[in-house]
Amino acid sequence: MTIARSQIIQLAETLFYHCVSRCVRRAFLCGVDQVSQQSFEHRRAWLIERIHLLASVFTIDVAGYAIMSNHYHLILHVNHAAAQALSDREVAERWQVLFKGSKVVDRYLAGEEGVAELAQATLAKWRAQLFDISWFMRCLNENIARRANAEDNCTGRFWEGRFKSQPLLDEKALLAAMVYVDLNPIRAEMCKSIPESEFTSAYERIHGKPCEDSTGASKKPLMSFISTDSNLNEACLPCTQAQYFELLDWSSRVVRADKKGVISIEQPPLLQQLAFNQNQWQILCTSLGKVTHGAIGALNQVEHFHQSRGCKRRPRTDVVVQLFG
Numbered sequence: 001m002t003i004a005r006s007q008i009i010q011l012a013e014t015l016f017y018h019c020v021s022r023c024v025r026r027a028f029l030c031g032v033d034q035v036s037q038q039s040f041e042h043r044r045a046w047l048i049e050r051i052h053l054l055a056s057v058f059t060i061d062v063a064g065y066a067i068m069s070n071h072y073h074l075i076l077h078v079n080h081a082a083a084q085a086l087s088d089r090e091v092a093e094r095w096q097v098l099f100k101g102s103k104v105v106d107r108y109l110a111g112e113e114g115v116a117e118l119a120q121a122t123l124a125k126w127r128a129q130l131f132d133i134s135w136f137m138r139c140l141n142e143n144i145a146r147r148a149n150a151e152d153n154c155t156g157r158f159w160e161g162r163f164k165s166q167p168l169l170d171e172k173a174l175l176a177a178m179v180y181v182d183l184n185p186i187r188a189e190m191c192k193s194i195p196e197s198e199f200t201s202a203y204e205r206i207h208g209k210p211c212e213d214s215t216g217a218s219k220k221p222l223m224s225f226i227s228t229d230s231n232l233n234e235a236c237l238p239c240t241q242a243q244y245f246e247l248l249d250w251s252s253r254v255v256r257a258d259k260k261g262v263i264s265i266e267q268p269p270l271l272q273q274l275a276f277n278q279n280q281w282q283i284l285c286t287s288l289g290k291v292t293h294g295a296i297g298a299l300n301q302v303e304h305f306h307q308s309r310g311c312k313r314r315p316r317t318d319v320v321v322q323l324f325g
Helices: 042-057 080-085 088-098 103-109 113-129 133-152 171-182 201-207 241-255 269-273 278-291 299-308 318-324
Strands: 016-022 060-067 071-078 164-167
Touching: 016 133, 016 171, 042 060, 042 088, 042 133, 060 171, 060 201, 071 133, 071 171, 080 113, 088 103, 088 113, 103 113, 171 201, 171 241, 171 278, 171 318, 201 241, 241 269, 241 278, 278 318, 299 318
Parallel strands: none
Antiparallel strands: 016 071, 016 164, 060 071
16 A cells, blocks of 8 residues: 655654666666667766756755766655754755746845744745755656657657655664665676775765766765864764765675675774674665665664654564574
8 A cells, every 4th residue: 555655754763865766667767778779878977967956956965876877866865954953045046046036035035024923934935845855856857858758759658657765764674775775886797896886885985076087066065074174063874975975985896796806804984883693784785675665774763763654564574684683
């Protein structure tokens, strides 16, 4: 049974979500159609450009992404605090980057107090939508669908139903999902190493751009890792960039048995801190999208998440226990 998005995305439980959208039937997001031999690779740039634009408008951080042939992955962080800190004028300016504004709001911002009540109600609605994942994904998918359909000279659905969203309830779940997403091209044998995996967040973090041919600067950088310069009030990923890339490189060697270089028996320190064993981690790196589609994290957090949704039936927890203890 379809679950209401409001029950899946619960900011009181977690601010991190793994989102996936997939194309319908034989529609191509990117890649080369083996039947017509037509290349759709340029659409990867459409997605990256749009993702960064939306990240600069919404108070939603992009922690990770991977653009594949017929689907894409995003790891999103809802920066609720940043949305609440925006002034009314900043809310209006951000909203009007994507949508038509409001004459009432314009009059209010110009100093006309007589329309304050109506304008503030509109601004409150806009502010809430600026940290809403559903609105973020809508603005992304609708734009790409329109452009792709226009290019293909067709109409109708481009995306396969609703986007999927997976709550990431703790640091272990977040980092496991990030590694799983960044390793997508290697698992699909589109490339052999992380520095070659274009159109992933790992490539962008290494090279400062999403692909080799990219020239324009991103409108908003990816969510940052913890560093000595981190602001205590700034939302950051729960490890350093060096720790993450050490874990990612080790994981890529586990995923690809034919990859050059010996897999060290000694696990990366970050993996030990997360209390994963190699078998658990290998399952997560290769099959996270297959073994579980619901909320992931420690068992007590998963159960609390489902209770907060008002679920009467206790969800199956065998996979959660196997992978997260």
